[in-house]
Amino acid sequence: MDLIERYLKAVGAQLPAAGREDILAELRDLLMSRVEEREAELGRPLTEAEVEALLREVGHPLTVAARYGAGPQHVVGPELYPWWMFGVKTALTVLVLITAVGAVARILFGQVEVGQAIGQAFAGLFESGLTVVGLATLAGFIIERQAKKPAFLTDWRAKDLGLFEVGVFSRRWWDALHEKSGGGTLAETDKALDASLPKMSPTAGALGSATGWGIFLLWWSGLLGLGFRPEDLGGELVRGEIDYGLLFAETVTLLYWPVLVFAAAQGLFHVLRALTGSPARLTAFGDVVFRGASLTLLGWIWLYSPFSSLIRVDSVGAFVERTETLVRTHDGVDTILMLIVAAAILGEVFALLGALKTLFVGR
Structure with missing residues (x-):
């Protein structure tokens, strides 16, 4: 024998x-x-x-x-799988958005052909997608082997179940598109699509935000192989004697660590929200802090960044005059940048006021 x-x-x-x-x-x-x-x-x-x-x-x-071995005989089990899938879908969505923005910026401002930019985007997206799926699977592997199951698997609430019907990933969304292709009117299709997009629960939104900020952090730090870095988005845009691409790269370099810390803090905060059920006042407090930080960064861009001399104006009259000139001549990259930064500042101010209201009122 x-x-x-x-x-x-x-x-x-x-x-x-x-x-x-x-x-x-x-x-x-x-x-x-x-x-x-x-x-x-x-x-x-x-x-x-x-x-x-x-x-x-x-x-x-x-x-x-x-x-005869101890522990689960799977990497990600059926109970954890929906959460794993949600994280992967969210992360891949963020990756696609970042890749699309990068490809468009390189085509418009860089010396890259359309076909080359698209090919590099797909190659980078494939490599980064594998990294994301691998990291998510590693996280699932570790969670499955904990002696005690995480609270989000056992202490779930009925109002959080919309997590598994996220937007375009739900079957109802695709069914609505199929119905349109079968002859439904545009209004009927829009109504069906609206019905297929349930409002995400606060916990689901927190998990989605944490995943999105995590992917952004990996990209910003250069750990994702998308084929381009943040500074590459500026391309090679030269107007007159001004090299806007160079100014953009210098600004990114100066903002590298502040943005890195900001993104990491955002991701950790949204994880905390998910673990605590995302209470309104905690969310509002975080919004106040992060909106304030965003305003600080935008204020630095306006007052002290390499772009400051191009976008800064000292009065409302000067702001209006530059805007009118842009409308008349349809030329003025610096004025366009001024309007973008000004709009971002205004948006952050309104968001900060809303967060302060929620913080004090509680809803």
Whole structure:
């Protein structure tokens, strides 16, 4: 029975030292019993090929050893899978958006052909997508092997179930598109699409935000292989004696660490929101802090960044005059940048006021 002993050695090599001998003794008895039963049926000793067939019926040594192992026999189990899938979908969506913005910027402002930019975008997206799926799977692997299940798996609430019907990833959204292709009117399709986009619960929104900020952080730090860095978005835009691409790269360099800290803090804060059920005042407090930080960064861009001399105006009259000139001449990259930064500042101010109201009122 050399084959059986060799089989047992292969199984034993995969077993922990504690209890190994007992398991092998039990397995040896099982195998010998099956051999004896088969020999009794045939009325003769089994051939080597028949012993091989019997061992294959029992299972491969890796599979058999796993039956006696502790812990789950899967990387991401069915209970955790919806959460894993949600994280992957959200992360891939953010990746697609970043890649699309980068490709468009390189086509418009850089010396890159359309076909080359698209090809590089797809290559970078594929590589980064694999990284995202790998990181999500690693996280699932670790969670599955915790002695205690995370609270989000056990202490869920009915109002958070919209998490699994996220936007365009839901079947209803695709069904609505299919109905349109079958002859539905545009109004009917819009109504069906609106119905297929349930409002995400605060916890679901927090998880989505945490995932999005995590992907942005990986990209900003250069850990995602998208084929372009943040400074590349400026391209090679030269107007007159001004190299806007160079100014953009210098600004990104100066903002590298502040934005890195800002994105990391945002991601951690949204994880905290998800773990605590995203209470209104906690969310509002975070919004106040982060809106204030955003205003600080935008204020720096307006007053002190390499772009400051191009976009800064000292009065409302000067702001209006530059805007009117842009409308008349349809030329003025610096004025366009001025309007973008001014609009961002105004948007952050209104968002900050809304967050302050929620913080004090509680809803």
